[in-house]
Amino acid sequence: MENRKHHGVKGGGPKRKFHKPAPKVNPEDFVFGIQSVLELLRSEKDIEKILVHKDSNHEDIETLARQRRVFIQRVPSERLNRITGKNHQGVIAFVSSVNYALLSNVVAEAYEKGKTPLILILDRITDVRNFGAISRTAEACGVDALVIPTRGAAQINSDAMKTSSGALSFIPVCKENDLTLAIEGLQNSGFRVIGCTEKTSDVYSAHELNGPLAIVMGSEEDGISESILRKCDMLGSIPMLGKVGSLNVSVAAGVMLYEVIRQRGEAES
Template sequence: MGENNIIEGRNAVIEAIKTGRNIESILINKGKTMGSINTVIKLAKEKKIVIKEVDKKKLEQLSETGKHQGVIAIVSSYKYCEPDEIIQYAKERDEKPFIVILDEIEDPHNFGAIIRTAEICGVHGIIIPKRRNVSVTSTVYKSSAGAVEHMKIAKVTNINSYIDDIKDKGIWVYGADMKGDKYCYEADLTGAVALVIGSEGKGLSRLTMEKCDVLVKIPMVGKITSLNASVAGGIMMYEVLKQKIIGDKR
């Protein structure tokens, strides 16, 4: 199957059904209707989604992750939003925009983990470049544990132009980088913020780094002085969430 056409795994499929994703059909392993597979069948019947029983070999042929757990949903392509919709969504919620910008993330597992953490931390949307960044694939769905269904994701042609645009709208842009001016907990992240997270190997590109208002680093004391992109992003997102919660209580 091509990119964006399948969702694998019980939890990811259940989440897709619940959120009203456009599902063409659901394939389940013939005769294996135990546990949460029954939940999939029940929800699919309620939404009048076609259920097809197939043998395990068929599921394995379609699977991109190798972890289908006996169920694969055939879906229409993931619908990206427009960049402006993210700021509009924050306004509708009467919240200061909280945006995550990814600078060339190539690992679908990292992307999925970032989406999952972003959803938990109250991020309004994620921006990715149209080129040199992993798209929303079935592996991303699986890694996000269904959080893709609750997260606005927009593609932009040029990240640096987008950063200029949101800075004009009063959003402060913080880049995560080991050469940061200050630690993440020293920065004031309570306002309208955008976090820029760099690629797994290269980090932030030089031009993007120069566009950021502030470069922030994560405290590290071990011998390995770098973090996986999704872990670094997670620490940064939780710092924003923490400051917003503390700020609201003051």
């Protein structure tokens, strides 16, 4: 009898314990110094996050960051010094390469255009190259928006832009403080939500994916979080016929998206 394993995705292959070298940071992706960061906060540019020295007190920066809902992370001086050897004054801000969109606006616009909306939710995808590759496939498949969490997501920097082959210049990205609330909002707007996970025996292609749909892809380490799994209307696994236990998350996202295209194409024919 054929042995069919049904798995979702956890990022691609067995885990290996080793220390990865700190990734190089492109100088174009950040600004440093108190005045430079203050000016950035006063501008209309979107900011990924701000790193401040754990013992410092930058009240003006923290006040503006809270007003703009920018995540602040307190870190030791070694972390800041690894990013730049220049006088950072205990504060570094990472600039987003895209301008974030409001999910409600994206959904409303899709409905107004008479489209059947398709949203891709990325639950803690942290690898920049995975994120870029997913963005490229999503744009090619006509996805209306990518949704990422405020914390625990890949930084949208020059590497992400490069890996996406420019797709991030065309597909809206929405940043949400709480993905479970974002999913509830989509469901209230007529969406069904499917989670791609190994924690089900249901094959992804057995579900009807024709209507307004949101697909959830989980993190490279542990897949979709339990709280988000419980919010999904349906779960789908990708059959694995070989000895490898999971697919890379960018490949799995492509499998899911092209199944939506296949089903919607058949529905229109």
